[in-house]
Amino acid sequence: MLKKILNFQTRTVNKAVLFVSIATFLGYGLAVLRDNLLANFLNNSQADVYWAAFRIPDFVYGLLITGGVVAAFLPVFSHSFQNSQASARRLFNNVFTVFGLSLVILSVLLAIGAPLIVKVIAPGFSLPQKTQTVALVRIMFFSPIALGISAIFSSVLQYFNFFVAFSLAPLFYNLGIIIGLLFFFPKIGLLGLAWGVVLGAGLHLLIQVPPLLKMGFSPRLLIDFRSSELRKIFKLMTPRVFGSAAYQLNLVILTAIASTLAVGSIKIFNLSNNLYGVPASLIGVPFAAVIFPILSRYAAAGNKDKFFSAISPVLRKVVLFGAPVSCLMFILRAQIVRILYGTQLASSGYFGWRETRLTAAALGIFSLSIFAACLIPLLARAFYALHDTKTPVKIAVWSVILNLFLAWLLVELLRSHQAIANFLSFAFKLKGIDNLSILALPIALSFSTIVQFFWLSYSLQRKINVSYKSLFNRSFVAKILLACLIMSVGAYIFLRIGAAFLIINTVLGIFLQAFLTALFSAAVYLATCWLIGVKEPIFLIKELLIFLKKKLYGKL
Incomplete structure (x- = not known):
């Protein structure tokens, strides 16, 4: 039964989006349970250590895989498969081996240098916190290896419209973390939680193996740097890696800033940021994932008319869902946080009223840019399908620079200008809470996200030679x-x-x-x-x- 479900192949965009959205929704249900347990099982100091440690291996995964291979592999694979199935299989094995080994080598080197990295990412931590963070980082570096290989498998499954296994993988990832929290953490502390992350990454990979084997793509070790297709992937991914590096460094620097604020600031930022990512994952990412192979086929065929006809209605659908969700999440921000994080599923209950109010305020600020966050993945994938990784990367880099500048500026303003803090306190009903500096981070991130969306929209309009009225x-x-x-x-x-x-x-x-x-x-x-x-x-x-x-x- 499970094998039949995993091997199910969708045939229409809307049906595929439905499957992806349902699976993503279930995955986020587990993610909410995961975050509730993290919020209540871990005290503020432990939570800050976990989130800071998690950020480092996530940086590696985002840099090499999400930011590089995923963006460049599918268009090249699509073109290769149209020419020859044997060539496509050889390309798959080559990418699997080269990037798998790259992840192993990079993870080992960074695990060795973890003490120096932790000093940079968490300058505000105490010595015991830094020691704990180093130990967690070294365990968690197993996860980007498994997740990286899994992402390559996902790209092949997306091309053949096998969206079920691809969509269920994050659900199993969160399940692994929850197992680590419930069963490993009580016995060996935060190290158990780190092993839960590794378990989740392994499950994320294994769930995609059955449909991959069904399509005849059994991974084989192959290294061929002379391959023109591999060189093309490197060429396409290089600017995208720089863009992803900027985005990942953005999160690293925001984490570093949060570590210098009140204890628990990293926890508040990550919990609100996770909720902020839910609409984009349920709306923007499914449409982007499903339409990407279609856009890649039209781009490979040089058919811009069909390319536009495919992306324009999808953009409207994302606006149709993303805009009301943005408004509704702002209005219901307090209720959402109180239900999801304030409900104490753990006996300790470390998520108190102060954390609830600050997280709700941060979520309210984040919600103002949800519509933009939903549309950015789709707009970026449109450029990738056209084999243009430079434009979205350039825009992403400048957006990150803007975000970091605003974050630094707003933290300083909130510290030195009481009038600004008083305004935020009044607007988000935070009377009685002295330190509101953490709110500088969601303000900066939301503003830069909106700027990034408008810039991408304008650039895509010029790229495919259609009027702004026609595009949106x-x-x-x-x-x-x-x-x-x-x-x-x-x-x-x-x-x-x-x-x-x-x-x-x-x-x-x-x-x-x-x-x-x-x-x-x-x-x-x-x-x-x-x-x-x-x-x-x-x-x-x-x-x-x-x-x-x-x-x-x-x-x-």
Whole structure:
């Protein structure tokens, strides 16, 4: 049964997006459970150590794989497979071997240099914290090796529309971390949590092996630096690696800044940032993952008309979902944080009222740029499909520079100008909390994300020679903004009404308040879209109903 599920092959974009979104949603359900346990099992000092240690191997994975191979491999593989299946298999084995060995060598070298790296990434840590961080980093360096190989497998599965195993992999990754937290951590402390990360990475890899073998891609050791296709991947990934390095360094420097603030600041930043990433992962990433191989095929064939016809409606769908989620997450920020992190599943309960309020405020600030975060993966993949990695990299680098400058500036302003702190305290109901410097990080990150989105949109418009109106359809965007405004007003009023009739000092009361407000808001949004002539929601609902009907009768 499990093998049949993993080997399921989708045939349409919307169906593939549905599978990816459902699996991603389930994965984030486990991620929420993971973060709740982390927030409540670990005290502020332990949590800061874990998140700082996690950042270093994640940097390696993001630099070489997410930032390099994933962006460059699929377009080249797509072109190779169209010419010869044997050539595509040889390319796969070559990439598997070369980049797998590169990850092993780099991980070993960085594990040896971990003490120096920790001094840079966490300058505000005490000596015991730094010692613990080094120990965790050395264990966690097994994870980028497994995740890197897994990412190469994922690219092949995406090309053949095997999205189920690819989508379930993050779910098993989070499951491994939870196992480490529940079973290893009580016995050997933070080291057990680090081994849980390694277990999760191993499961992430293994879940993708069955469908890969079904397609006839059994990994073989092969090193051929003379391969023109491998050289092309290196050429395509080089600028992207610089862009990814900028992004990863961005997170490293933000972590370093947070380590100099109040104890628990790294914890607050990461928990709110994880929630911020959920909409992009549920909306932007599935569409980007599914449309990428299609765009790569059209780009390889030199068909810009079909390329535009494929990406334009997908952009509108992302706006359709991303914009209201951005608004609703801002309105429900306190309820979301109280339900997901304030509910003490652990007996210790280290996530208190101060952490709840600051995390909710950070999430509220992050939510202002959710629409942009949802669209950036799709816009970036469009450039990658066109074999242009330089443009999104250049934009990403400048966005990171802007973010880091703003983060440094805002931290200093919040420390020296009480008026700014008072404004944030009033806007996000933080009266009684003295140190608000951590909020500088989400403000800077949100602003730079919005700038990055507009810059990417403008550049893609020029790249494929279509008007901005054709790419995003200003009339459509204006209607969506109107629907979001009406929905937001209705949501705020409904939220106040719920507070009057529900007991909101209990988990059930808070959940009902948030759930009913979200349902009401969705109804208002869909009704408004229908009234002002936005037809996409109706078409999507009809397609979903048809899909479910076929599934019910076993005719898929």
